[in-house]
Amino acid sequence: MALTKEQIAQRIAQELQDGFYVNLGIGIPTLVANYIPEGIDVVLQSENGLLGMGPFPEEGKEDADLINAGKQTITTVPGSAFFDSALSFGMIRAGKVDLTVLGAMEVSDNGNIANWKIPGKMVKGMGGAMDLVASAKNIIVAMMHTNPKGESKLLPNCTLPLTGKHCVKKVVTELAVLDITPEGFRLLERAPGVTVDEIKAKTAGKLIAEGDIPEMKFN
Amino acid sequence: MALTKEQIAQRIAQELQDGFYVNLGIGIPTLVANYIPEGIDVVLQSENGLLGMGPFPEEGKEDADLINAGKQTITTVPGSAFFDSALSFGMIRAGKVDLTVLGAMEVSDNGNIANWKIPGKMVKGMGGAMDLVASAKNIIVAMMHTNPKGESKLLPNCTLPLTGKHCVKKVVTELAVLDITPEGFRLLERAPGVTVDEIKAKTAGKLIAEGDIPEMKFN
Amino acid sequence: MNKIYANANEAIKDITDGAVIMLGGFGLCGIPENCITALVKKGVKQLTCISNNAGVDDFGIGLLLQQKQVKKMISSYVGENAEFERQLLSGELEVELIPQGTLATRCMAAGYGMPAIYTPAGVGTEVAIGKETREFNGKEYLMEYAFDAEFAIVKAWKGDADGNLIYKETARNFNPLMAMAGKITIAEVEELVPAGALDPNQIHTPGIYVHRIFEGKNYEKRIEQRTVRKQ
Amino acid sequence: MNKIYANANEAIKDITDGAVIMLGGFGLCGIPENCITALVKKGVKQLTCISNNAGVDDFGIGLLLQQKQVKKMISSYVGENAEFERQLLSGELEVELIPQGTLATRCMAAGYGMPAIYTPAGVGTEVAIGKETREFNGKEYLMEYAFDAEFAIVKAWKGDADGNLIYKETARNFNPLMAMAGKITIAEVEELVPAGALDPNQIHTPGIYVHRIFEGKNYEKRIEQRTVRKQ
Numbered sequence: 001m002a003l004t005k006e007q008i009a010q011r012i013a014q015e016l017q018d019g020f021y022v023n024l025g026i027g028i029p030t031l032v033a034n035y036i037p038e039g040i041d042v043v044l045q046s047e048n049g050l051l052g053m054g055p056f057p058e059e060g061k062e063d064a065d066l067i068n069a070g071k072q073t074i075t076t077v078p079g080s081a082f083f084d085s086a087l088s089f090g091m092i093r094a095g096k097v098d099l100t101v102l103g104a105m106e107v108s109d110n111g112n113i114a115n116w117k118i119p120g121k122m123v124k125g126m127g128g129a130m131d132l133v134a135s136a137k138n139i140i141v142a143m144m145h146t147n148p149k150g151e152s153k154l155l156p157n158c159t160l161p162l163t164g165k166h167c168v169k170k171v172v173t174e175l176a177v178l179d180i181t182p183e184g185f186r187l188l189e190r191a192p193g194v195t196v197d198e199i200k201a202k203t204a205g206k207l208i209a210e211g212d213i214p215e216m217k218f219n
Numbered sequence: 220m221a222l223t224k225e226q227i228a229q230r231i232a233q234e235l236q237d238g239f240y241v242n243l244g245i246g247i248p249t250l251v252a253n254y255i256p257e258g259i260d261v262v263l264q265s266e267n268g269l270l271g272m273g274p275f276p277e278e279g280k281e282d283a284d285l286i287n288a289g290k291q292t293i294t295t296v297p298g299s300a301f302f303d304s305a306l307s308f309g310m311i312r313a314g315k316v317d318l319t320v321l322g323a324m325e326v327s328d329n330g331n332i333a334n335w336k337i338p339g340k341m342v343k344g345m346g347g348a349m350d351l352v353a354s355a356k357n358i359i360v361a362m363m364h365t366n367p368k369g370e371s372k373l374l375p376n377c378t379l380p381l382t383g384k385h386c387v388k389k390v391v392t393e394l395a396v397l398d399i400t401p402e403g404f405r406l407l408e409r410a411p412g413v414t415v416d417e418i419k420a421k422t423a424g425k426l427i428a429e430g431d432i433p434e435m436k437f438n
Numbered sequence: 439m440n441k442i443y444a445n446a447n448e449a450i451k452d453i454t455d456g457a458v459i460m461l462g463g464f465g466l467c468g469i470p471e472n473c474i475t476a477l478v479k480k481g482v483k484q485l486t487c488i489s490n491n492a493g494v495d496d497f498g499i500g501l502l503l504q505q506k507q508v509k510k511m512i513s514s515y516v517g518e519n520a521e522f523e524r525q526l527l528s529g530e531l532e533v534e535l536i537p538q539g540t541l542a543t544r545c546m547a548a549g550y551g552m553p554a555i556y557t558p559a560g561v562g563t564e565v566a567i568g569k570e571t572r573e574f575n576g577k578e579y580l581m582e583y584a585f586d587a588e589f590a591i592v593k594a595w596k597g598d599a600d601g602n603l604i605y606k607e608t609a610r611n612f613n614p615l616m617a618m619a620g621k622i623t624i625a626e627v628e629e630l631v632p633a634g635a636l637d638p639n640q641i642h643t644p645g646i647y648v649h650r651i652f653e654g655k656n657y658e659k660r661i662e663q664r665t666v667r668k669q
Numbered sequence: 670m671n672k673i674y675a676n677a678n679e680a681i682k683d684i685t686d687g688a689v690i691m692l693g694g695f696g697l698c699g700i701p702e703n704c705i706t707a708l709v710k711k712g713v714k715q716l717t718c719i720s721n722n723a724g725v726d727d728f729g730i731g732l733l734l735q736q737k738q739v740k741k742m743i744s745s746y747v748g749e750n751a752e753f754e755r756q757l758l759s760g761e762l763e764v765e766l767i768p769q770g771t772l773a774t775r776c777m778a779a780g781y782g783m784p785a786i787y788t789p790a791g792v793g794t795e796v797a798i799g800k801e802t803r804e805f806n807g808k809e810y811l812m813e814y815a816f817d818a819e820f821a822i823v824k825a826w827k828g829d830a831d832g833n834l835i836y837k838e839t840a841r842n843f844n845p846l847m848a849m850a851g852k853i854t855i856a857e858v859e860e861l862v863p864a865g866a867l868d869p870n871q872i873h874t875p876g877i878y879v880h881r882i883f884e885g886k887n888y889e890k891r892i893e894q895r896t897v898r899k900q
Contacts, residue, residue, distance in 0.1 A: 071467070
């Protein structure tokens with residue numbers, strides 16, 4: 001059965017390691033924060049100028065001066081630090097952020113990503129996405145395998161304007177976990193009960209599915 | 220009569236204007252701080268990371284964490300701010316410092332300056348001098364007109380390795396105040412009792428002395 | 439040397455039609471509310487605004503857009519603004535979208551006297567069109583130029599008479615960078631104190647970068663996405 | 670994630686012969702005294718030291734020079750050090766002198782992931798020899814590369830368990846810049862506190878840049894030029 005968005009986040013959270021500094025994008029990526037494995041320390045970076053982002057505030061404790069990159073009210077955790085936007089992207093550009101998780105409209109089998117613009121429709125802007133994808137050491141894309149029309153979002157080539165080239169390392173969808181390799185998407189895991197054939201059918205880009213592909217495990 | 224070093228500093232202090240941010244080099248330039256005209260506010264920048272440098276501390280009040288670029292113990296004034304060395308040279312490079320006063324071994328009549336190295340002798344390094352001369356909007360050199368051997372330090376060309384090119388705007392020596400113009404040193408003022416002929420004799424670079432050259436005035 | 443102005447109207451008095459101005463803030467967080475209101479009141483037009491966002495319809499830079507005072511926005515993200523969208527589609531408004539880190543670093547470059555910087559953001563995308571690229575250590579970078587703005591308008595938490603500024607939490611964002619970058623920098627602060635009242639170790643923007651300062655009034659500090667914990 | 674080390678000996682344990690290390694401080698102000706002592710004790714040799722100054726004969730980096738542990742110094746000013754002078758003239762020691770602002774900005778560039786920066790410092794001088802120059806807005810600049818150092822060793826006033834650092838007065842100098850620039854950054858602090866004990870608004874170096882931290886001991890904080898007011 002296909003994963004819920006919460007389960008996609010939960011599966012991505014399994015990639016976290018002790019001591020990781022992590023930037024989580026808007027949407028499914030934000031949910032990853034709810035599934036940080038017990039016993040490890042992960043520090044969340046918000047690119048508007050915070051290391052050590054905590055959960056949303058309790059009702060009545062919202063602080064207009066304390067928001068995340070999605071403009072949501074947030075809190076801090078002990079050991080947090082504020083800084084300006086240049087230092088924020090400086091630490092991203094310098095490779096100090098260990099993992100970036102973000103959403104996408106399209107990913108191609110050579111690691112290109114498109115997630116900021118649909119020509120002809122309203123252009124909201126790239127925000128920090130281009131900086132993040134150009135600099136992050138490790139980028140995981142969290143998205144649905146297909147768009148609302150049922151068309152694959154894992155493509156041979158992105159059709160939308162690119163956010164960055166050759167940068168995505170891994171994709172987690174409601175159906176599968178895939179690595180981006182020089183040969184294309186490599187299927188690593190299937191959602192419980194989802195067949196390799198279904199994943200193949202919904203993946204337009206080059207897909208490598210060798211041997212026995214295990215099901216994802218959740219605790 | 221030739222000026223004392225204190226008087227050179229005093230004459231340079233007349234160039235200060237209200238609201239100026241000023242960087243004073245080591246030696247005679249440091250003395251300028253003692254002659255800031257009454258009624259104007261001048262903020263001293265120390266390139267090791269301080270705006271709002273105050274006088275030396277009282278005996279017993281020295282603080283090892285609070286020094287100037289000459290490694291001397293200092294104090295702060297109200298409104299001071301500390302910052303790192305990159306921001307310090309950033310504000311210098313961005314032209315935010317209104318006036319830089321520094322010493323020199325040689326100045327040429329096209330505004331070149333040499334003050335950091337004597338080949339064959341010990342090389343101590345340029346410290347912040349190259350950054351300052353390359354970026355300052357307004358550079359005044361405070362120095363003696365001749366070296367200990369009696370040779371002019373105001374030259375057609377510097378003989379020592381340069382610190383910067385075409386950067387000096389004004390020179391104040393024990394004998395004269397001179398502007399650097401496209402035509403060479405322009406004599407603006409004489410030290411009290413010093414003749415134009417003496418200044419001419421001691422200036423090896425091109426010297427323009429037109430009309431009546433007034434004596435410097437001290438309060 | 440007096441940097442203290444009575445209010446926003448006085449501080450922005452010489453901003454005229456066609457000016458290039460930077461405005462601090464991220465979303466509605468840390469925006470110079472008093473100065474925006476004063477710019478609306480003054481009715482200055484044809485502005486080029488460098489700001490990470492464009493406010494919302496009825497707050498922030500949205501107020502300037504409503505009055506059609508903005509000729510061009512240079513921003514990284516301009517979503518959630520119907521009047522903005524209308525003006526953009528009708529061709530009344532020019533928009534230059536640039537990556538957020540590039541926006542921040544181009545401000546910083548101006549404040550540090552660095553004419554250009556290199557960043558990998560936008561390589562291989564339409565952002566790179568017409569820009570010089572260069573490879574360092576096997577990675578491709580774009581050369582981006584320092585901003586050149588006449589005015590920077592920022593909002594700080596505390597400021598002193600010498601123009602030293604301290605920001606609060608994530609309301610810092612672009613404010614210290616734009617404060618460094620303006621030829622004339624105007625700071626509005628929630629609390630204006632005498633020189634010497636702030637700890638010199640804790641200054642975020644040294645006063646040398648700030649030319650005018652005033653204590654703002656009636657901060658609304660609107661929250662764009664009020665989000666609270668599920669109980 | 671534990672960044673806390675017991676002492677300097679533990680924190681520098683993996684620095685080996687031939688390492689490139691950055692050392693914070695300006696003169697003797699804000700230098701990592703404990704780590705320098707530990708490096709002397711460890712006897713590691715052939716070091717390349719990036720540091721604004723080279724200490725004095727019997728303190729700071731001078732202690733490493735005395736033991737002939739340094740192969741090369743990259744500094745802006747190396748005066749007042751007789752042993753240094755002897756080694757330099759005898760050819761035992763290499764020295765690369767670079768302008769102070771260039772030194773600082775090359776550290777910053779590393780911390781900001783910028784491969785190179787432009788500065789006018791040194792244009793037309795021997796510092797420019799062999800370097801690429803470029804004109805922007807009618808002014809000539811040198812291109813200077815970001816530093817690439819394995820270790821940065823810095824000294825802060827206060828630090829917390831997550832590696833966040835606060836510096837005191839002019840002891841800040843190069844420390845936050847080098848802290849950003851090291852592949853592995855080691856911070857010694859006068860006071861180590863639990864995470865959460867420092868005000869997040871006041872952090873100079875965010876912990877993401879700091880890999881190891883320990884509370885130093887017996888700071889001498891020697892004054893190089895004790896100067897007092899004339900009564």
